Amino acid sequence: MQAMPLLSALTLAVLAAAPAAAQTVTVTPTLNTRLTWTDNVDTSARDPKQDWIVEVSPGVSVSRASGRFRGYLNASLRNLVHARETEDNETYLAFRGKGEFEAIENAVFIAASGSISRNDTSSFGRRYSGDELSASKGNETRVWSIAPRYEFRFGNAGAGRLGYESRWLQGGNNTLGDRQQHRWTLGLSDPGALRLFGWGVDYVRTDTRYEEGLGRDVMQETGRATLFVNLDPQFRVRLIGGYESNDYEVVDGEEGAIWGLGFDWYPTERTTVSATGEDRIFGTGYDVQIRHRMARSVWNLSVSRDITSSLDELAGGFVLDPVFQLFYQLTDPALPEAERISIAQAAYERAGGVGIRTNAYYLQRSARAGVTFTGARNTLSFSLRQTERERLNTFSGFLLTDDFTEFDYIKTRSASVSLSHKLSGLATLNGALTRSKSEGQGSSRREVDRSIFTVGVTRKLGSDTTGGLNYRYQKAEGTDDYTENAVTATLGMRF
Template structure:
């Protein structure tokens, strides 16, 4: 919900904290141990040690346009999943040690820790909460070269990206007035894709949407400091303050009048500042339908945010349209916020009530559509801030034994400011503007209580302009069969064909057999 300023933004500049090399990794390890310890102490915690194996034959092991060579790639990945829903400690975490051996080229062998997790700790009942999320992945960070984002054969060390977020928050209540005071610390680093990046963000909000019956009020202030260590990139700051007047037309429909100020130095070093003027609405015609929209005059132009969610017993629909300042630190926070992830996760609820197993099935479906193991399909991994204009739509139709899903995304991202270095894996270090269109459809059919068939197709078109030109078109088809061999074992067989044209030229056919066991 957008809210705006009654006071001018503060002009005092605080130097962002510099982080020492490797410090964020120690914090990442501390977060993992803290979550594991908290989960182990909690009741009804579920801990699943597991081993996943995969044997793949591919006719283009290097994903190259020349010197194409076939080969076998074997993977053995032991790991552990920890999950708990409800109570004062909740969340999920999956750790696995991925080990890949390439029969054609030992230089492509890899062994690394893959991780994804998100949790919440209620430290003081109804008062103090701590949110933690972390991920480690080796998905291809570039939209223009190499394998597709979802490719399980993408394991190059240069692609490795690590992120960590810790966010304590106080939830306050004074009668009918609610307030939140929070601090979010986020770290992002990679082997070669980006410079180390740290975000420290203070947020404070206070409001009562029905304070005077028909009218309500809200105020919000946010300050963000982003530091890049010793990379040579300048540290940047953003401050936004808003005040909102709520007009409750009916119990289901509410209007918002928004005003405030903002300041940042993302585009120019001397900084830019200006007023925020806008409005919005919230409409909840039924418990299954939510519609919210807002538009504001900002220093980067017109910003807007429209979200429509509709649920029925046998279908789920989502539509989103937005334009705002964004960054990789925000986009890579977690896949759990992605609307397509939520569509699939909720669509599978009837057939798979176990949340851990349902998440695993959801991730398998998302990988067939071009989602990587670490996060969102169309995320850009970059140290730059950018104006992100995005349209997203998706729906799922759920039958007794079938799930049909479709998703469409169109994004137009324009870099703010200049860059101090060129990095082949950082798209915004090479191009001022990155556009992408993607569409995907997937069909899941349950053949029996223990077996299911998955069919999917996706197509994407990415282009980069300014400072250079690039264009890549990708098409991906996949067909897979999965089955449960027993209460703790599963197996699968899949075929995949991917075609890449433009800046990255290659075609690949791959056949994979998988076997997994939980202990």
């Protein structure tokens, strides 16, 4: 799996694409430092241990917002040094990048993305997933993808797409095994071909190959035909028929017809409602998306049930989560895109947005809702989420060393509230409170109730320098109790 060449390609593409418009490329070297005192640094010990942790992380943020290449990347070399628990010292590359190149105008596009991160792989860990101190090598995950596609138009309003995407996942020393996924897509549609009626067809085939000994190769094929009934410019109905097959549960595979119904409703320019329900081989599948925007608030709701995998989520699916979008809106618009996504992702993970890490596919049912209120000096967000993950009946050929080893069913619930208050033109007060609960059922049963509270102040010390002081409290109760108080001072510089 050629990870580093792809990382280099992403970097060079952002920096070198279309020299004629080089002024649109923004390159920002950064240096972020952090000093943390914690009263419970060792999550494996019963007795709390105090420690000081120093972090010095040089990095670079690159973005390009116009021309034939658009994209961003954010890379930093994280160096964490402990005063007492020196065996926990870590140095690693943290990276996230995404870009798209328009190779042939309005026809051929090539998208690429990559990420390197370290997160706790279990829903039942003592620290929450996304804790910046959970930086052990065993939790490192790398995901890379490259996706060329061809788009074309036909008739008055018809559109077609032919695409291919290759994804790589490298699990390092954690519970995830290395795998590669190949996905082919074909779509043709003309929703208004006959004014009242329109049509669409799409086909997707996904092949997943595992490192030897970790899992057998699996495949999924899905084909759908859609009849659009345009009852009104603001409302249309979708009638769906199709066929699907996969061998996730059993080696011989299973297959069956797809029958479904959906609608798209646009009552105002600020409101969109889309809902789909289908009869699938695993039962009822559905996807409901509601978004409403007002002058000073944004409301989001999504409900879905489908088969998915850790790779689908790690490859960037979380960016579409309405809860992630709420945290993204809390970030400073003046920051580079890569930094905004990185900050929003950290808050999203703290609110329970990261799923389990497993080698196998699973059936997931999720419900997520959130609202953000924006005032002259305040931004207030509320979010609720519930996710149920069910192990498919058999995992013949899969090596499981994750939460699904002992659980057939995992349920997580969380509620979060975040506030950003501008104290002045230079200083901002930030606070967040998250409550979550994880439950596992199967050969054993386990529950963890988690509370996380953070409050802090950030202040611009100069045009390119920002300092901050933050307090964090987290508590986990259940099978394995854990409590921590931490104070962190930060200093960040952009050059």
